[in-house]
Amino acid sequence: MKKYLATTLLLFLCFFTGHSQSDNDPATWTHKVQKVSDSVYNIEFTAKIFKDWYIYSLYTAEGGSMPSEFEFVGAGVDYELIGKTEEGKTYTKYTEVFDLDETFHKEEALFKQKIKLLKPDLKQITVNLYYQICKEVCILKEQVFEVSLDGTTFVTEEKTIDDRSAALTNNLKLDLKNSELLEQTELNSVEGSSALWMVFGLGFLGGLIALFTPCVFPLIPLTVSFFTKQSDNKSKGIVNAILYGLFIVLIYFLLSLPFHLFDSVDSQILNTIATNIWLNVFFFIIFVFFAFSFFGYYELTLPNSWANRMDAASTKVGGVLGIFFMALTLAIVSFSCTGPILGGLLGSTTLAEGSVATNLTFGMTGFGLALALPFALFALFPAWLNSLPKSGGWMTTVKVILGFLELALAFKFLSNADLVGNWGILKREIFLSIWIIIFALMTLYLLGVFRFKHDGPKQKLSLTRKGLGVVSLITTIYLLFGTLNLTGLKVLSGFPPPEFYSINENVSDCPLGLNCFKDFDEGVAFAKSENKPILIDFTGWACVNCRRMEENVWSQPSIFQMLKDDYVLISLYVDDRKELKKEEQFDFQYDSGRIKKIKTIGQKWGTFQTINFNSASQPYYALLTPDFEVLNSGVQYVDAITYEAWLKDGLSRYKNSIK
Template structure:
C-alpha cells in the first residue's frame, strides 16, 4: 500500500515536472456559459456569461478601434433565418486612457455578460449560431474566438469549441494534459463568480497569476487639477477686479461683520453649487446610456466640435472678440440679486459666473472637454466641476474671512491680459488633441505624429516670443520691461519647445505621452531625416523584396514563407515576432526595448525579422481559407498566424518572440513573451544568435 502511494506521488511529481519542462502552452483565460430563453412566439434572448482568470482583461465591443481590438459578435447563419434586434448589450466595462495608443479603452476584469434578443423568421430553424471574436490581455495578448449554438427548439445551448487547458501563472502555463476543466467545472466556476465567489478556486485550485492592474483614473488628480484651473482663472481681467469689490460689498453691507463674512462664504458655496449643477444632465445621460462617455471620446463629430470650440475660445483670449452670455440673462440675474437675503446672494454668484464667462468659459470648456473625452464618466465630471468652482470661489471666501490679506493683492493692470493670452496659447495647443482624436478614429492621416508635434512647436515658440515681448496682442498694455515672472515663464516655454523638436525624429516625448498620436501613426517610420532617431550605426539598409521598413527603420517581413526564403539566402537566424496591431505591450517593447542601440543593432544586422500580426482581420483569399486541427475555420490573416503560433509553438501569447534556424526551422533557444528589461531581452537575443553560429 505504501509503495502504491509513493508510486502515485512519484508519477504526479514527474507529470508536473514534465509539464513545466515542456514550456508555455496554449492558454484560454476566458471560460463561458450560455443559455437561451423564449420571450415570445418568435423571439429569444441569448445570454453568454464569461469568467476571466485573474490578471487578464477582455476588451469591449465599444472600445476605441484605434486601441486594442474591439470584440466582434457575429451571427453566422443569420441570413434568411433570424434577425438580431438591436445591438448586443454588454456589462458596463471599465475604462482607461492608453498612453500607447492615445485613446480611451474599455475592458472587463473577472467577468462580463453579453445579451442579444433575436427574432426567428424561419419556422424550420433549429440553431442560432453565434461567433465571438475578442482580445484578452495580460502581459501578453491573445486573440480568441468562441462559437455558440443556441437550439430554439429544445432551448439548450453549448459552446461548440471546447478547450481543456487552464493557466496557472503569468510566467508558466501548464500542459493541456496536466490539468483539465470539464464542462461542469466551467459552469460551476461561472455560477460561483456570479454569486460573488472566489474565482481563484472556482476556475482552478492552483496559484493565480499576479494581476497586471491598470490604474484607475484618480478622482483626486482630477479634483486638484481643476481646482488649480479655477484658481488660475481668477487672475484674468473678468474676475480679478471683482474680488476686492465683492468682498468689500459683503463686509460693508451688513452692520455685523460676522454676517457679512457668512454671506461671502455662502456666496462662494453658491458658485460651487452652480458648477456642480452643470454636471447633473450628464448623470441623466449616463443613466440612459452606460457608454455615453466612451461614445463621446470616440465620436468624430463631437471631437471636431470640441476642436472648433477650443480654437474659438483661444482666438477670443487673444483679443479678436469677446464671448459673452446674453445681456438679458445677466440683467435678470443681476435684478434677482437685489431681492436680498440668501436668495439674493445666490443670484449674485450666478451673475458673476455669467458676466465672467468670456474668461472662465474657455477654462470651463477645457474641464468639460478633457473629462468628457476620458474614461471618468459623470462622477469625475462632477468632481472636476466641484474643483473648478471651488478654485474660482476660494479667493472670495478667503479674503472675506481674512480681509487684511487683500492688502497683499497685486493691483490690476496689463499683466491680467498677459495671463489671458497665455491661456489662449494653451487652449489652442489642447484643441489639436481633439482634432487628433477624430483623425485617428477615421484614419484620415491628416494629423499624423510629426504634423501634430510641428504644430505644438509652432504654438509654444510663438508663446515664447510673446512672453519675451517680441509682439503684442490688441488688448496688451505697453511693456517697457519684462518682469522676472514673465521672463521665467518665457524660459520655461522655450525649454518645452526645444524638448519637442526631437519628436520630429521619432523621440517618444514621454512628458506629453498620450497627447500626440502614437509612434506608429506617423508619416514615416524614420521621422524627418530618415533615421528615426534610432542611434543605429548602419542607418537604412537596402529593402529586400516582400519586406518593408517598420518602427526605428527595422526591415521586417509579414509573411513567414517569404521571410524564411530570404533568411536562407542570407544565412541569418530568424526572429519571429508574433505581434498585433492593437497589442499594448508589443508597442511598449518596440518603443522602450527595441529602441535601445545595442538591441536595435542586432535587429537590423544580425537577424531576419518576421512580424506576424495575429489580430489582423484582413480576409484570406478564398483558396487560402482552411480548417485548423482544432476544427476552427481560418478565414483571416490574423487567424492564420495565430493558428501557426498555436500549432508550431503551442502558444497564443502576444508579444511572443521565437529565434529559429532557417535551415531546419528549429528553435535556437526557448521563446520569450513580454520582456521589458532591455538587458534580459538583449541576452536572450545574443544567446540564440550564438547558438546559430555554432
C-alpha cells in the same frame, strides 16, 4: 456670437447623451392601426411626454434642431406611403440658439401615416423613428415599432445569418482555457481613484488660472468688501462670504449632473466618444474658436438678460438664497474667461480613462473649489486684500497664454481624428512642427516681439513675463529636439502621434519598432511556428494611455527585450475605422440572437475583445499560449515594475506548460 456659443453647448450635450438609455424614458410610445379598405391602412404613433420635455416636429424649420424622422422599412416594395406623415398639435417658439422659430410637441406627440399595400398578403411592417427629445439636455433616440396590420400579435421573425457569417462569427469566439484567470484584478490597473483625483487636480488648476483673468480677478476684492461691509457684524459677513464660496462650488458641481442622468449601458460608448472622428474634429473647431476669443478677436458672453435676472433675484430674495443667486451671477458674468477653460476641461475628459460623467464631476468640482477659495479666505483674512496685485495688462497676458495652450490642445483632437480616420495628414513630425510654431509664437509674444490688438500700452516687460518667455522657449527647443530625434518626448508621452505614425515610410508601423501582427490569426500562426507565447495588445489610435504604456513602460530595456525576444505581439486597434474587405465583412450574432454588422477593422477587434475577454477598455493586455490557454490575469494601464513582473510570470507559466 451668442448663437454660435449656444449651438456649441447644445451639440456638445447631444454628443454625450446621444447613446444613453434610461429606465425612465421621458417619452412612452404606443401605436394603433385602422383598416380603411382591403389594401389601405391608417397607422397612428403616439408618445406621452413627461412634463417639461419636448420632441421636435418632423417639419421644424431647416437650420435649427434635428427634426424627427420616420423610416418605413419596406416602403416602395411591400407597400407605398399615401401622402406625407401628418402630425397632431404642435407648438412653435423662437429659439435664440438658431435665430428662428422651431416647431415641437409637448405632453403628447401624435403622428399619422396612410399606407397602401403592394403585397396583399402582407401582415406586418417595421417602422423606425429617429428623434430628439429635450429638456435641459437633448437626447438622440431611436424607437422601433413592430406594426401588425391584421390586429394580431406581431410575430417576430427569428433573425438568422448566412453560413459565411455564421462561420466568421464562430471564428471570432475563442475557446479559452483557464479563462477564470482573466477575472483576477490585483494587477489590473493603476488608474482608479488616483485618475479621478488627477482630473480633480486639473480642474483645480484650471480654476486657479481662471482667477487671474480680467473677468474674475477684479471681482474678488469687490465681492469680499461687499460682504464684510454690508453685513450687520464682521462674523456674519464672513459666514456670508463662505456661503458664497460654497455656492460657487455647488454651481459648477451641478453643471456636471446632466451627464449622469442618462448614463450609458453600452460597453463601447466611452471608446466611441473618445475616438469618434467627427466629434474630435468638432472639438478641434471649438478649441480654435476658444483660442481666438482669448487672443481678443471677439468675446464669448452668455445673454446679458441671464445675469440681470440673477442679479435682480439676489437683491429681491436676500438671505441665503440671495447669496446663491449672487454666485450664479458670478458664473454668468465671468463666462467669457471661464468658458474656454471649462471647454478645455470638458474636452479633456474624453481623453481620460474611466467614466466621462464621473471625470467631469471631479474636474468641475475642482474648478469651482479653486474659484471659490479666494472669496472665503479673503473674507477670513481681509488684510490680505492689500497684498493683491492691481488689475492691469498682466491679466491680458494670462488670457493670451491660455489662447496659445487652447490652440495646442485643439491640434490634439485633430490628431485623434487623423489617426482614427487614417487620413495621414498630421503625421508625428507635422504635428510636432505645429506645436513648435505655436510655442515659438507664444515665446515671441511673451518677450514683447509682437502684440495683440487688445493689449494695453506698451510697457517694460516684467520679470515674471520674461520668466514665462524663457519657459516657453525651453518648451519650444524641447519639441524641436524631439522632432529631430535628439531627445525623447516622455514628458509629453501620449499626446503626439506615435513614433511609427511618421512621414518616414521606412519606419516600422509597430510600437518602438517591434515586430507585431495586426491580424490575430496571422499572429497565432507565427506563435505556433516559433513556439512562443502571445501578448495580445488591445489598443487604439487615439488612446492616450496606450501611447504612455508604449513610450514609458515598453521602452524599459528589460521589458522591451522580453517583448522582442520572448513574446509574439499582436496589436489589435479597436478604433480603426478602415473598412474590411467586402469578403471579410459579416453579420456577427451574439448568443442572445442580436446581430451586429462587422464592417470595419475596429468593429471586428472591439467585438472580439468584448466577447472573449469581457473588457471594453484600452489599453488591455492578455497573455495566451498558441493553443489559447490563458497564462495569467489581464492588465490595463500599470507601472513598469508591475508590467515586467506580469510578463515574467506569464513567461514562467508558459515554460512550465510545455515541459
